[in-house]
Amino acid sequence: MVRVGRVGLTTERLVRAGAELADEVGFEQATPAELARRFGVKTASLYSHVKNAHDLKTKIALLALEELADQVSTAVAGRAGKDALTAFANVYRDYALKHPGRFAAAQFRLDPQTAAASAGVRHAQMTRAILRGYNLAEPHQTHAVRLLGSVFSGYVGLETAGGFSHSAPDSQESWTEILNALDTLLRTWPTTS
Amino acid sequence: MVRVGRVGLTTERLVRAGAELADEVGFEQATPAELARRFGVKTASLYSHVKNAHDLKTKIALLALEELADQVSTAVAGRAGKDALTAFANVYRDYALKHPGRFAAAQFRLDPQTAAASAGVRHAQMTRAILRGYNLAEPHQTHAVRLLGSVFSGYVGLETAGGFSHSAPDSQESWTEILNALDTLLRTWPTTS
DNA sequence: TGCACTTGCCTAACTCGATTAGGCAAATTA
DNA sequence: TAATTTGCCTAATCGAGTTAGGCAAGTGCA
Numbered sequence: 001m002v003r004v005g006r007v008g009l010t011t012e013r014l015v016r017a018g019a020e021l022a023d024e025v026g027f028e029q030a031t032p033a034e035l036a037r038r039f040g041v042k043t044a045s046l047y048s049h050v051k052n053a054h055d056l057k058t059k060i061a062l063l064a065l066e067e068l069a070d071q072v073s074t075a076v077a078g079r080a081g082k083d084a085l086t087a088f089a090n091v092y093r094d095y096a097l098k099h100p101g102r103f104a105a106a107q108f109r110l111d112p113q114t115a116a117a118s119a120g121v122r123h124a125q126m127t128r129a130i131l132r133g134y135n136l137a138e139p140h141q142t143h144a145v146r147l148l149g150s151v152f153s154g155y156v157g158l159e160t161a162g163g164f165s166h167s168a169p170d171s172q173e174s175w176t177e178i179l180n181a182l183d184t185l186l187r188t189w190p191t192t193s
Numbered sequence: 194m195v196r197v198g199r200v201g202l203t204t205e206r207l208v209r210a211g212a213e214l215a216d217e218v219g220f221e222q223a224t225p226a227e228l229a230r231r232f233g234v235k236t237a238s239l240y241s242h243v244k245n246a247h248d249l250k251t252k253i254a255l256l257a258l259e260e261l262a263d264q265v266s267t268a269v270a271g272r273a274g275k276d277a278l279t280a281f282a283n284v285y286r287d288y289a290l291k292h293p294g295r296f297a298a299a300q301f302r303l304d305p306q307t308a309a310a311s312a313g314v315r316h317a318q319m320t321r322a323i324l325r326g327y328n329l330a331e332p333h334q335t336h337a338v339r340l341l342g343s344v345f346s347g348y349v350g351l352e353t354a355g356g357f358s359h360s361a362p363d364s365q366e367s368w369t370e371i372l373n374a375l376d377t378l379l380r381t382w383p384t385t386s
Numbered sequence: 387t388g389c390a391c392t393t394g395c396c397t398a399a400c401t402c403g404a405t406t407a408g409g410c411a412a413a414t415t416a
Numbered sequence: 417t418a419a420t421t422t423g424c425c426t427a428a429t430c431g432a433g434t435t436a437g438g439c440a441a442g443t444g445c446a
Contacts, residue, residue, distance in 0.1 A: 005441060006394055033432055043433075045395045053433065109354060139362040143370040146348065146357060150371075154347020155339065161302060164339060169332040177336040177383065178343075185378050190370065198412065199423055226403050236404075238424045246404065 007039055011049045014039075015059045022060060022101025027108070030101060032056060057108055062118055064102035068095050069119040072126055081133035082183040088130055089152055089179055096156040103160065107153070134186040144189060151182065200232055204242045207232075208252045215253060215294025220301070223294060225249060250301055255311055257295035261288050262312040265319055274326035275376040281323055282345055282372055289349040296353065300346070327379040337382060344375065 017038060022030035032053050036043040050056045068091075075087040096103035110118060127145050136144055155178065158164065164171040210231060215223035225246050229236040243249045261284075268280040289296035303311060320338050329337055348371065351357065357364040 009394070031432075032434095042396060044397085044435080047434070048394065107350075107354070139366065140370070142360075142362055143367040143374075146351070146364075146367045147344065147371050147374065149351055149356070150347035151340070151343050152347070153351060154343035154345070157350065158339070158342055158346060161300070163342070167335075169335055171339075173332065174336045174339045177333070178340050181336075181340065181378055181382060184381070185374055188377070189374060202423075224403075225405090235425060237406080237426085240405070241423070 009049055014049050015063055018056055018060045019063055019102050022105055023099050027101045027104035061105040061108040064106040065119040069122040084130045085183055086179050092152050093156050096160055100160050140190045202242055207242050208256055211249055211253045212256055212295050215298055216292050220294045220297035254298040254301035257299040258312040262315040277323045278376055279372050285345050286349050289353055293353050333383045
């Protein structure tokens, strides 16, 4: 090692670097060992700043959830109906495409208390907020919330897993048409069965 | 160790046990070490039957994809339209709820050649087969295929991650209403926009 | 400015998983 | 029963995760 003094590790800095690392090599590979390597530091040195590997991943997940919630809330502010729906969806998808590691982190299974205190609850609130423009009564609103969550996370999950690449038509086309379809669907919800 | 002779390891047996192990402790935890423990065998002994840990996971994934494709094709045979749609969807969801580890395995990223030779292609074919009843022209059919894949994998993913538990209404209710909504949507696709 | 105090990062050590090479005994075949 | 195959073991290496304790680089106070 060439370094003399200290590099200035902090929990904050580790988590940010961990998020970038995740985007580069995948969330699973965003490990204490690799992170230490990047800081030019011994692995053991991280343990004053994060409890353990699981704690590191949890903190990266929380960071991702916050970033995503911030971006979504900015995009959705002042919009309603289809406009809000597509804004939400596009922010979500763009975030995942630009930050695949963080997006994967955002799906990380948090223990219930951590999840309850996370930005995950803002996501749920914002999804419901979008549906305000569609006037759905309960329990239909909840069903619709679950549908939207499923489509967004499912589509983006498949897309980042490479499911739609190298095949026509373009993924962007499908995305647009799916959002149109969802808008129509929400306007005529609930279904007559 | 109490055992005297040999336990009779085979690739086949390892993969089956690995699938069960995955259902019990999670796909990520379905590791050579744990598998060896269950067979009362040293870890090194597995390496005559599987190349390495990644190979084991790949083989579990292929098993899951086959099982799922078999069950789906049985359920969908002789059905059309909404009937086929719900049969497909229910088999898919039931499999995931009964075999969470295998289901997770089925999402395991396979390298392109392995994927191309896997039962994954049957899944794609069957999804398209379902849409036959809805008479969609390309490129709309592909958009619809992608929507269905997204909803199914997304919903089941969120549900098995615990997203819908402990909150009313029941997940089953949402699932039913969502399938109804999808049926309606497919019958009126493409969207006017 | 100098000192005590705090603390960041290190070394040392251990555990455990993955993996390879080589050996012996149990199964198989003749 | 002898010869051959091969299943599972021992031994050994490597790397990740983790803990305990030490020293020096930073901080704050006189």
